[in-house]
Amino acid sequence: MLLSGCVIPGQHLATDIEPNNVDTLDAVDNKVKVNVYALTPQQLKKMASAPKVALANPELDAELASYEYFVGPADILNVTIWDHPELTIPAGSYRSAAESGNWVHADGRIFYPYIGFVDVAGKTVVEIRKEMAKRLSQYIETPQVDVNVANFRSQKAYITGEVSKPGKQAISNVPLTLLDAVNQAGGLATDADWRNVVLTRNGKEELISLYALMQKGDLTQNRLLRDGDIVHVPRNDAQKVFVMGEVNEPQIVKIDRAGMSLTEALSAAGGLNQLSADATGVFVIRASKQANVAANVYQLNIENPTAMIIGTEFNIQPYDIVYVTAAPVTRWNRVVGQLVPTINGFNNLTEGALRIRNW
Numbered sequence: 001m002l003l004s005g006c007v008i009p010g011q012h013l014a015t016d017i018e019p020n021n022v023d024t025l026d027a028v029d030n031k032v033k034v035n036v037y038a039l040t041p042q043q044l045k046k047m048a049s050a051p052k053v054a055l056a057n058p059e060l061d062a063e064l065a066s067y068e069y070f071v072g073p074a075d076i077l078n079v080t081i082w083d084h085p086e087l088t089i090p091a092g093s094y095r096s097a098a099e100s101g102n103w104v105h106a107d108g109r110i111f112y113p114y115i116g117f118v119d120v121a122g123k124t125v126v127e128i129r130k131e132m133a134k135r136l137s138q139y140i141e142t143p144q145v146d147v148n149v150a151n152f153r154s155q156k157a158y159i160t161g162e163v164s165k166p167g168k169q170a171i172s173n174v175p176l177t178l179l180d181a182v183n184q185a186g187g188l189a190t191d192a193d194w195r196n197v198v199l200t201r202n203g204k205e206e207l208i209s210l211y212a213l214m215q216k217g218d219l220t221q222n223r224l225l226r227d228g229d230i231v232h233v234p235r236n237d238a239q240k241v242f243v244m245g246e247v248n249e250p251q252i253v254k255i256d257r258a259g260m261s262l263t264e265a266l267s268a269a270g271g272l273n274q275l276s277a278d279a280t281g282v283f284v285i286r287a288s289k290q291a292n293v294a295a296n297v298y299q300l301n302i303e304n305p306t307a308m309i310i311g312t313e314f315n316i317q318p319y320d321i322v323y324v325t326a327a328p329v330t331r332w333n334r335v336v337g338q339l340v341p342t343i344n345g346f347n348n349l350t351e352g353a354l355r356i357r358n359w
Contacts, residue, residue: 039300054217063224069173072154076101082144101150114139155227159185162192162233178223193236200230243269245324246277263311279303281325
């Protein structure tokens with residue numbers, strides 16, 4: 001009766017599951033369907049995704065070629081009327097252009113002598129120059145007018161998260177791309193997740209891979225930033241893998257910027273416990289996106305150490321569970337380890353009863 005009530009202690013995942021099929025595994029209180037795949041070179045080829053390569057971005061090139069800055073409220077303009085210094089620097093020659101320039105008011109206008117208020121918001125400096133020259137021609141013969149922006153303050157993008165210098169960056173007459181913004185922010189911090197950068201524009205989010213852009217030269221990941229854009233570089237806290245079971249140091253392992261293979265995850269946990277692990281049962285448990293399947297399970301048999309080369313080609317994903325099951329003898333020893341105290345207690349009880357009877 002005592003033996004019939006014993007169960008094998010600890011966790012275990014059977015190694016005799018038929019691969020490449022939908023199997024039913026025992027859950028805590030019900031049945032769960034999972035896909036089971038044997039990790040073989042053929043299976044790796046099926047799972048392989050297109051490699052990241054250097055790509056051009058003609059759409060971005062066209063945007064940069066036709067880029068123009070449109071003046072907005074809070075910008076400061078510097079207006080020069082050649083041969084008329086009294087109009088060019090009315091405040092004196094010891095102040096900067098930003099201090100002595102013409103501030104664009106909230107209504108999008110500036111005030112200039114002789115011609116009064118000029119609507120400048122939403123216009124380029126070329127358009128402003130033409131309008132001011134036309135209106136000044138009533139007072140000055142063939143005026144030579146030059147207009148430039150002395151201080152860009154109306155438009156800005158925001159760089160947040162894991163960069164060295166987060167904050168706002170002005171949108172100016174020089175096009176600001178995503179890559180430029182990250183570099184101007186001091187580059188990525190140590191804990192940055194550069195594979196999942198989020199660009200928010202007009203309330204819509206877009207996922208961008210700085211890994212593909214900066215490491216592989218995929219320029220299709222680059223963007224021309226606009227006013228109000230938010231670029232967020234998250235921490236790599238979500239880039240974690242759980243290594244459990246019969247390894248020397250079960251732990252949570254973080255995926256680094258270059259990614260992580262199954263072999264690297266096992267190595268980070270100290271490798272297999274050679275005294276207790278079943279080398280035929282190295283599993284990677286990955287949540288499934290299919291509605292009727294709970295998980296995808298990938299099984300690697302590394303009884304022959306040369307099979308570890310397959311593990312180097314299998315890329316781990318965030319929140320994967322790497323589980324090494326116990327060898328049969330290990331499970332049996334654990335059962336015996338639970339039985340021995342019971343048997344010893346029974347023997348002691350029997351010996352005590354005999355001593356009482358003999359007395």
